[in-house]
Amino acid sequence: MGQPSQKPPSQKPPLQPWGRLLRFGGEESEPPVLLRRRELTIGRRRGCDLSFPGNKLISGDHCKIIVDEKSGQVSLEDTSTNGTVINKLKVVKKQTCPLQTGDVIYFVFRKNEPEHNVAYLYESLSEEHGLAQDSFEANKENMFHVTKDTSGAGQGDEPQFLPPLPTTQVCFEEPQPSTSTSDLFPRVATSSMEPPAGRAPPSSPDGEPNPNLHLLVTDQGGDTLSAPEGVRAVVEKPDRMEEQLTCCICQDLLYDCVSLQPCMHTFCAACYSGWMERSSLCPTCRCLVERICKNHILNNLVEAYLLQHPDKRRSEEDVQSMAARNKITQDMLQPKVRRSFSDEEDSLEDLLDLSDEDSESSDVSQPYIVCRQCPEYRRQVGQLFHYSGPGSEQRAMQAPGDTPSTSASVTPAQDYVCTLQGSHVICTCCFQPMPDRRAEREQDSRIAPQQCTVCLQPFCHLYWGCTRTGCLGCLAPFCELNLGDRCLDGVLNNNNYESDILKNYLATRGLTWKNVLADSLAALQRGVFLLTDYTVTGSTVLCYCCGLRSFRELTYQYRQNIPASELPVAVTSRPDCYWGRNCRTQVKAHHAMKFNHICEQTRFKN
DSSP: OOOOEEOOOOSSOOOOOOEEEEETTOOTTOOOEEEOSSEEEEESSTTSSEEOTTOTTSOTTOEEEEEOTTTOOEEEEEOSSSOEEETTEEEOTTOEEEEOTTOEEEEEOOSSOGGGOEEEEEEEOOHHHHHHHHHHHHTGGGGOEEEEEOSSTTOTTOEEEEOSOTTOEEEOOOOOOOSSSTTTSOOOOEEEEOOOTTOOOOOOTTSSOOTTOBOOOOOTTSOOOOOOTTOOOEEEOOOHHHHHTBOTTTSSBOSSEEEEETTOOEEEHHHHHHHHTTOSBOTTTOOBOOEEEEOHHHHHHHHHHHHHOGGGSOOHHHHHHHHHHOOOOSOEEOOOOOSOOOTTTHHHHHHTGGGGSOTTSOGGGSOOOOOTTSHHHHHHHHHHTTTSOTTHHHHHHHTTTTSOSSOTTSOOOOSOOOOTTOOEEEOTTTOOEEEOOHHHHTTOTTSOOOBOTTTOOBOOHHHHOOOOTTOSOSEEEGGGOOOOGGGGTTTTTTOHHHHHHHHHHHHHTTOOHHHHHHHHHHHHHHTSSOOSSTTOOTTOEEEHHHHHHHHHHHHHHHHHTSOGGGSOHHHHTSOBOTTGGGOSSTTSHHHHHHSBOSSOOOSSOO
8 A cells, every 4th residue: 555655844843742643554663643733634645744645545635633722622524535434433524523542543444455444543642632532531422412323224223423513514425436435334314312321332243333323523613512402414515526527446536537338337547447457347337348438528527627626636646647557548349358357256257258259350269169060069968968878868969959949840950060160150049059051051052041031140940940938930931930929919010000900800801910921922922012122032031020021011011902891981981191101100099090091191202
């Protein structure tokens, strides 16, 4: 974390120290921090009296320790993003807490990573103030109101300190993603009540800070006055803009920020440059990162915010350091992580490792795919069923889908064995690999088709039978496609009313969608019906989606050719819609019932 630095003393005669801070966990030779001035500032900024320039867990201006010259009362005022922990109680931004000898102050508290903690012990060096501290400890119960947490079961008996003065301003800060203590101490709802006499603030049994306790404020003037019962503190709104523009890695305002895709979480480019070398997952949501892009809009917002708050701008040294660490100079793909993953990431990273490759990279960099016709697959199955008895290997080879689950008419896959590291394609329906034999089919028509003629997407149903549950036959000749019983729902331009008229017409005559398809294909062959894609015929191999789209075109023409005498009067008596089949309002039931849409557009045509 680096050693803290203290501001060099001025040339004036040194003032008598009134207190000191002793570092917890520091080296024995580390001198104490003497408190001489009325106000001691602590933070990451180099201009602070006690500076931690290399510790990103400490805010630029983290807090300040103030002594009242009249009463001698010492207090700590928090100005940080994540708060300060005093005696296992958390003080959040713009709140003050009185200090006394023996108080332990955590500028950084990491419950699970204690080696990152930054803690100091406060000691008073004034005899008079030491007596005042004893008096303060004895009367501390009279200076606060104790409240109960009503936010959850099992926490109702935990007391919480509220500010004693109605004029005191308290700032409640919304929780945000953080690498420090914000996740350890959630804010809780409170209601006022008096504490029993002599009751001390409780802490958790393991000695960790109690997440339900928040020591809030006393009057910043130093003297604490008793407040009338039922009077509440004035609540100040936090700086929401600063919260939204804070990087959760460095806990400072975003600088040259980038957004991750697809999750769109945003970080400083320099901060994420270091992260992406260790992991390809988003630091916030653990989503697999595919692309990294500059966020120009957010960068402009940060600049506009800094124009109004120039004091929050990063130092020149910090800017130069971030520029040196930044490895994201333009929009780029997430680089491949080449390291042994940490315990918290390895399982998910291993599962998604195949997806982390660039799809446009060469075949050499692609993962080795094994399908059911690869020698490696057969060898693995043979080893798996070596002790399962005779015939078990043959049954295992057939089980995954040499016989299709959706159509008994599809012939089994040819007795083909893939070449070593041969080319494969992934079925668009079941996402299982199969050997890529599309080029061979051009010379040998006996090889089953592996792709749709229209969209050219690969499908495995005709090759060895698709095994996806619910697949109706993802690839077949148009005349043999199994479109399912629901293919007539909204078949006429998503107009449910017109589609129901057609379904009722077919039902009264004992016809189904298969009769519509057969009659329409016959009319297509005669040239009576037309398709947008004029190359499609009844024998064209189509996938389910392309087949359904062509079926809808033919069904509209089928409905258009039904004689008016065979339809109910309520159907034929409706006037034609001006927009006809191109009407965008026909999906609404009232409009569809009022006008006929099985017609061409008659008005407003270009």
